[in-house]
Amino acid sequence: MITLLGSTGYIGQAFAAELNRRGLAFEALTRSQLDYTRFEDFLAYLRRAKPAFVINAAGYTGKPNVDACETAKADTLQGNTLFPAMLGHACAATDTPWGHVSSGCIYSGAKVVEQGVERIEPDLTKPNLREHYRSSIPLSSSIKERAGERSRSEAVFFRGFTETDTPNFSFRSPPCSFYSGTKALGEEAIAGVGRSYIWRLRIPFDEFDNARNYLSKVQRYSKVYDNVNSISHRRDFVAACIDTWEKRVPFGTYNVTNPGAVTTRQVVEAIQRILKPDRSFEFWESDEEFYKVAAKTPRSNCIMDVSKILGAGIKIRSVEEALEDSLRNWQPETK
Ligand SMILES: NC(=O)c1ccc[n+]([C@@H]2O[C@H](COP(=O)([O-])OP(=O)(O)OC[C@H]3O[C@@H](n4cnc5c(N)ncnc54)[C@H](OP(=O)(O)O)[C@@H]3O)[C@@H](O)[C@H]2O)c1
Numbered sequence: 001m002i003t004l005l006g007s008t009g010y011i012g013q014a015f016a017a018e019l020n021r022r023g024l025a026f027e028a029l030t031r032s033q034l035d036y037t038r039f040e041d042f043l044a045y046l047r048r049a050k051p052a053f054v055i056n057a058a059g060y061t062g063k064p065n066v067d068a069c070e071t072a073k074a075d076t077l078q079g080n081t082l083f084p085a086m087l088g089h090a091c092a093a094t095d096t097p098w099g100h101v102s103s104g105c106i107y108s109g110a111k112v113v114e115q116g117v118e119r120i121e122p123d124l125t126k127p128n129l130r131e132h133y134r135s136s137i138p139l140s141s142s143i144k145e146r147a148g149e150r151s152r153s154e155a156v157f158f159r160g161f162t163e164t165d166t167p168n169f170s171f172r173s174p175p176c177s178f179y180s181g182t183k184a185l186g187e188e189a190i191a192g193v194g195r196s197y198i199w200r201l202r203i204p205f206d207e208f209d210n211a212r213n214y215l216s217k218v219q220r221y222s223k224v225y226d227n228v229n230s231i232s233h234r235r236d237f238v239a240a241c242i243d244t245w246e247k248r249v250p251f252g253t254y255n256v257t258n259p260g261a262v263t264t265r266q267v268v269e270a271i272q273r274i275l276k277p278d279r280s281f282e283f284w285e286s287d288e289e290f291y292k293v294a295a296k297t298p299r300s301n302c303i304m305d306v307s308k309i310l311g312a313g314i315k316i317r318s319v320e321e322a323l324e325d326s327l328r329n330w331q332p333e334t335k
Helices: 010-021 037-048 066-071 073-093 127-138 141-151 178-190 212-221 236-245 264-275 287-293 307-311 319-328
Strands: 002-005 026-029 053-056 097-101 110-115 117-121 156-159 198-201 251-256
Touching: 002 010, 010 026, 010 236, 010 264, 037 073, 053 073, 066 178, 073 097, 073 178, 097 178, 097 236, 178 198, 178 212, 198 236, 212 264, 212 319, 251 307, 264 319
Parallel strands: 002 026, 002 053, 053 097, 097 198, 198 251
Antiparallel strands: 110 117, 110 156
């Protein structure tokens, strides 16, 4: 039996649906039934129920966005750092294997290779980089494969962050949002403790219109912020996470995004082409304008490298395919 924490949340619901689809027995705990954030209570539960695996999809996310975490710092720290640290120790004490949903938002930018020299560039909105990005990476290509095709003397190409790269959008590497800082610290607290997976999710989306869905958000913004990101289809994400356990891939940290990356402009173009909305899309002129008018805390925008999870034999479709499929099967929210 699998124990699922946070099953009432946006990601937890997708885990519950995928476990049901696979016919895997699970128990969904909610804090209102049993306060699994308390060490003694959760340890007693593990000793009594003896789950084969624990999935942690619980945590504190700001609503409607990360700005809300700046004014709820105690909850953010408790939900994303102290709580996973506690879970990790309870699972280690009972030798229970478990998986934790973390986030790719602990990185900013990408690795940029220019004239054969690689450097970390935290800001991909720089005008010259944006131009290179547009001309160099088609939606569907894996950054790594594409990089391999290019000769070292060619001008500029991009690589995503791997699991061995130190987070560069964290309390140890500021600036960062408070939310990202707590997610990075949460990873530090549990990495290597017991038998665990850390699964890094980025900007969830799918075909179900929902205030939490990236594709819904883009359609509802009065003005859109253009940047480059690796993103995760919600079902693809939970399926890949459950696969890591079912296929018994080695414990450790895994980036779990659809291979590739997209600019917000590419997402808007796909929305316009497929959904044909009755509106036009305007973009913020600059980062300066965006942060002055629409955002309080810095946002993470980044490219992730998924070669580790793909190399472990877990299949995830390309970002282009997942995006196209979500928009072609779009299900507007019913009021
Ligand atoms: N959504 C995203 O954009 C995104 C992106 C990257 C990573 N993540 C990570 O994915 C995980 C799940 O996110 P989500 O979007 O599904 O969040 P969500 O919709 O807010 O659900 C989180 C769930 O966690 C439980 N919970 C336990 N302790 C909590 C606490 N201190 N504060 C608030 N809720 C708590 C609640 O379930 P009960 O009280 O019912 O048990 C709640 O339903 C989080 O760790 C988040 O950091 C999310």
